[in-house]
Amino acid sequence: MDILFNNQIVSRDSVSIDIEDRGYQFGDGIYEVVSIYNGELFEWEAHLERFVRSAKEIALTLPEQFDLLKENIMRLIEDNHIEEGYAYFQLTRGTALRMHAFPEPQAEPVLTGMVKNATSPPITAVKAITTEDIRWLRVDIKSLNLLPNCMAKQKAVEAGAQEAIFIRDHYVTEASSSNVFGVKNGVLYTHPINNLILNGITRQVVLRLAGNLHYKVVEEAFTRDELMDMDEVFITNTGLNVCPVIEIDGMLIGEGVCGPITSSLMSAFGELIQRNGKE
Ligand code: PLP
DSSP: OEEEETTTTEEEEGGGOOOTHHHHHHHHEEEEEEEEEEESSSSHHHHHHHHHHHHHHHTTTOOGGGGHHHHHHHHHHHTTSSSEEEEEEEEEBBBHHHHSOOSSSSOOEEEEEEEOOOOOOOOOOEEEEEEESSSSTTSSSSSSSSSSHHHHHHHHHTTTTTEEEETTTEEEEETTEEEEEEEEETEEOOOOOSSSOOOOOHHHHHHHHHTTTTOOEEOOOOOOHHHTOOOEEEEEEEEEEEEEEEEEEEEEEEEEOHHHHHHHHHHHHHHHHTTTOOO
């Protein structure tokens, strides 16, 4: 399989990452995951904008010829005949003697990317657990440091669930790999954009669709108790898009089935996907 390595399309086997790559040793880097529908990237501009912002927030210089990124990823999509799947790319601060402070002079950043076919059948609903949000206070940066997210997801899996919803000081922030929405009396609730959540691209699309459908949306944090009392709960991310949460900590949400507002957003999202790259 071919991958992207510093602006070159090369075979995966030919790439080696240095043991002192800062991404490898410190998690000093950032990444993005972008959906592919109809052989085209979905919401590319929004993902690129977030990637550039993440780089800026950690003072990571973009590599030379960064503007070739989309072209190169499109080449991977075409070469691998991907109709539906995802593209992953990441940037690390490069290789330098193992010292915590940023290398001076700067190291060459390392950019890698790959594309994958959609594999598993789409997930139609999930069960979730709640767990303390033990992450750092800059999760708005899409950094490679995902250990607390992995630990939370593992806890969910061990409890027979598929997602872990983070609670910080009694309030729902987001989930281990998704944003969280609740619906109560026809009104949508989700955590506001700040340093405590990742500004999900899917979240942004859903807010747009909710506006088109004339739903009232309140971007305010809600508590775990309020979460458990919602009529509907759903999560959003690249891959799942809009996915109902039917049970949390062993308790049914609403009737324990996908609710009507979640369902209408799923349909609207589905239409958007079908049109991807065709307009
Ligand atoms: N929040 C976290 C912690 C995530 O890891 C993700 C995606 O992986 C999201 C939210 C959703 O982001 P997006 O919709 O851009 O995929």
